[in-house]
Amino acid sequence: MKKTILSLTFLLCSFTGFAQIKYDTLSVQQIGDGMYHYTIEAPSVPWTFDVVEVDLTRPDTKLETVKAQDTFGGYERTSSMAQRKSYEGHQVIAAVNGDFYGGGNPTNAQVIKGEIIKKPISRDVFGYTKGKKVFINPTTYTGKLSQDGNEYDITGVNQSRTADALVYYNHYYGASTGTNEFGTELILTALDEWVVNGVVKAVVKEKTTSGDAALSDSTFVLSGHGTSKTILDGFEAGDTVVVHHQLMPGFDDIKEVVGGRGKFLNDGNNEGDWPERHPRTAVGFNADSTKLYLLTVDGRQSTSAGMTLTEMGEFMKRFGVQNALNLDGGGSTTMVVHNQVVNDPSDGSGERAVANALMVVSLKQKTGVLEHLKLDPTFKKLYRGNTFTFTARGSDENYYPVELDPQKLSFSLSENFTATIDSEGNFTAGDAPDTGYVYVDYEGMKDTAMVIVKGITEFSLFPKYAATDSSYEFSFFNESFDFDGQKRGVSNTDISWQVGSEEVGEVIDGTFIGKTEGTTPVIGTYDGISDTVEVEVQIGGGIETVSGFEDLEGWSLSGENLDLQNSELTVVDSTFTEGSHSVRLDYEFVYDNDPNIWAYLETDIPVFGVPDSINLDARSDGKRHLIELELADNNDELYTVRVKKWAENTQFDIYPALTSDITPVDPFSSFYYPITIKKIGIKLASDQQSGERYSGAIFLDNLEVVYPNRTVVSNEKTGDSEVPNDVSLNQNYPNPFNPTTNISFRIPNASQVDLDVYDVLGRKVASLVDRRLSAGNHTVSFDAGTLSSGLYLYRLSTSEVSISRKMMLIK
Structure with a gap:
């Protein structure tokens, strides 16, 4: 427990600063002897990481690579490969997907337990030796067959035999070599443990000239054509030979190699050259090669944006990584810990089948006796009102998983923590910012997780300035962020609103309604944070x-x-x-x-x-x-x-x-x-x-x-105090119209009134009023349903004046 708390504290402190990004270490789980699994997030980007740290000096720890289906052209999920390669005394603790691939074959070189299965290309490889040395660099291949001081070039590895070629085949290639009868093939058994960059003695079991020699996991084949056939014709069953596969530059006695694309950390220098953000998988090691790190960062999803190689390099340097290689990413990115996929692959169908994988193996035995209890995650931040399920995990003395009885688990919360948790670990945050602890008890064994319930720390209203009138309503919007810089949706109905001048307008559920002309501040408050905007009510007419x-x-x-x-x-x-x-x-x-x-x-x-x-x-x-x-x-x-x-x-x-x-x-x-x-x-x-x-x-x-006509008019005679002083003709409303509109006017004295409508050629198309009217305000409705779209004039005539205005009919 002490180791976990110290690691968590260290990471929470150290992972703040890279481009002002805040990192949260959600969990530190010991998963094996000298092995730890970190779950880290940077919510403001956002990024979600899984990191496995491995102490390579531990005697019962080793690295291995695996080929999908153990054959060329095979596809298999990383989790399946890890489970398939786990057995008593040989447990795959963690694994990540490996090289880029095509047709089920890795793009670059691969070596499995010292057996080379594919030659390299010009890209970098990650290598691991019998003495636990590690390296990352591009390599070239040379192969030699020798006997009694005579040495011959091996020109190919697990590939089609061409003219004069001498090709090495092993069981990863398939059931047989697939060659024709125009050559000689030696079927051999290795007498030494396989290594690359070291000599391996082998004995010839059989020589054949019929082609298509069988392949098995206990034999290999050397197949020669043309000049190489002549060489192999000189060997006989029972002969002892030496095979020497070399990948240079590289250390002696290489046991495992997997390819990638891009050594983005080179002796601590960040040389990342892939500027797009994608899900990524990487392997790296520290300056003295004693610590290995496997990394995945999720991408192409709302919870994690993926990384550039430069960003990934800066992140891995914070673990002390000095050299790192980019493995296949995108939808292939997968990390497995104790046979469980711990990251979130971006493929819609889930984990993708790939060509190969890199594994961390422990040789320690499982005991099945519970020794450790751990809450997962160790640290969690939730926005208020959100839910999350905590998981209790048990493990034996070697940190292999031990199944727990759910009926014996007891979850509880620290005192005065305004949240809830049920018997299955389902946690619900309260409605206000808070900090507290989740406790779990299992037959007297206990563990604790820290929880921060987040509220809003930044709250801004928009628009900062807007104009409206007494009939047009508009709604405010806000941008709200928690203290991680994550944007949060805050409903207008949950904001407390205050209008500086209630005569000018009011706010109902975030919608402003104007009343009279004027300017007023509007104040919105949420989580105790206020912001002020300004609204001007401008009422135009005519x-x-x-x-x-x-x-x-x-x-x-x-x-x-x-x-x-x-x-x-x-x-x-x-x-x-x-x-x-x-x-x-x-x-x-x-x-x-x-x-x-x-x-x-x-x-x-x-x-x-x-x-x-x-x-x-x-x-x-x-x-x-x-x-x-x-x-x-x-x-x-x-x-x-x-x-x-x-x-x-x-x-x-x-x-x-x-x-x-x-x-x-x-x-x-x-x-x-x-x-x-x-x-x-x-x-x-x-x-x-x-x-x-x-x-x-x-x-x-x-x-x-x-502007809209907002004058309330009537055909009733107004009182003496409201009698107009002159004749006026208002703009029709609405305008343009289809097909009806209202025309209002006023006259100061009772008089004969004519109100007529004309088209643009001056022809009268409608007579709306032709009678004596009383003094006051009047409104007439005009229905233009029989007329064509276009411009029309309407003219008001009295004994004193004649006034015209234009209106537009749109159908």
Whole structure:
């Protein structure tokens, strides 16, 4: 227990600082003599690691590699290989997946118990010798067959025999060599223990010229063709020969080799060259080669992002690792401890079958007598209200697992810890930040785990500033983080809200509702942390002209695929809708197989309040152009809103852009008022004839914002104090409309009133009022169900005045 607590404390202290990332050692489990399994996480990234530390000096500890299915082309899960290679007096304590592979064959060299099964390529290998020396470096192969001072080159290992080749085969290749009859094959038995970079004596059991010699786990074959056949023809059954496989550079008496890709730690220097984050598997060792480390980091999932080789190198250096090799990663990444997969493989189907594995083996015996009790994990952090299941594990004196009787386990919590735990170890955190302990008791044996229940330490409200009116409601959002920097979802309904001026507005479950014009702070509080934002209620009414296009001040021309040298904006007085001028756009372009030809009138016009639409008067040259506005919201995020009809009328027409149709340029934007008009975009039409030059002119006038009509009107005569002083005609609402709208007006005296509707050619299409009305406010409903979409004028006439306004019907 003391060793575990000391290791945990050391890791919690030392694993803070790499790029300001906080690491938590969740568990330190002794899994064998001089062997420890660490579970570590960095929630802020996030990363989840499993690390096995092995003391290579222990006499009953060794390393081995294993080939899937013990054969070329075989696939097998790492956990299956570990279980298959465990037997009495030879227990696989831990294992990780090995080399990259194709067709079930490892990419690089592999040596198993001194038997070479594949030659190396130019990549690095991890090697382990009979004397427990370890190394990581690229190697090259040479093979020799010798007898009585004569030496011959072995040219291949477990591969197809080619012309004049001398190939070494063992049982990993398959049931037989697969060779033809045009050669000679010696079937041999090794007299010495197999090693690479050492000599092995062998005796010839049989010589055959029929080809396809059988392979077994007690024999090997040397197969020769051409000149090599002639060499082997000189041997006879009963001859003693020497076989010498060499992987250089490397130590003598190599027993195990497994390949990888990328020695990313080289004598303490971080040489990682794989910049993408992926699940990773690695093997490494310390400066004096007495400690070995196996590492997996999960990836491609919300709980762990995977690592670059540089990041993995920095992490492993904190264990004192000086040299490390990247093994196969991605969906292959797997770590097994005592026949259990302890990491979280990224493949959707779970653990992946791979080509080979690297194993840590103990030669100690199992006793089956319980000596150690351990809670897993040793340390846990949970967000408030979350659940987790603690597991009690038993082991014998050699740290082999011992099964526990669940009925004899008793879980409890430290005093005043506001959490719960049941008889099966299911822990539920309380609703407030807290720290406490979980206890487990098993027939008098005890262990303890520390638990931190996390709350929010950073809380920010958004938007920081927004505008609204008395009918448009919007919701706040928040970004909240715990003390590990993990983002937490906090519901608006769980936040305490306070509005500085309740006359201006109120907040209900995070939604602001405006009442009267004014500005107010809004304060949100969660877990005792507050943040303040500002809301301005701006109530607009009727129609406001934001640009009469009487001049070009505040406007500039740009474009996409537009000939800007031959395109220009000018102010003209020959045609207009209001005022005395309009702006003329003369455009020119050559069509080059790209239909996106845009003219942009750039500006920067802030808009008050929450309009229904933004209207533009335009006169086309008869081509079917499109008009689109670009807007910026309160946070300068960009949005577009397109007019839903062609700009093709050769007379001035109204082109409305409805704010309900606003679309974000970045789909992850959050829209809030107030808005700013940034540009008017005109997508220019053409016949789309490649190489053809097109030109034309478009007139623009009277850029307006239209607000909802919030005036409550009645046909009843008002009191004397409410009698209007003059005749007025309000903008219809809604506008644009389909197919009905309301038109309101007021008259100061009882009089004859005519209210008529005209189309753009001046033809009367409807008579809404033709009678004497009393003084006061009046509203008339207009149903345009029989009319076509377009611009219409409505005119109010009394004995004193005549007033006209425009409205837009969109179907």
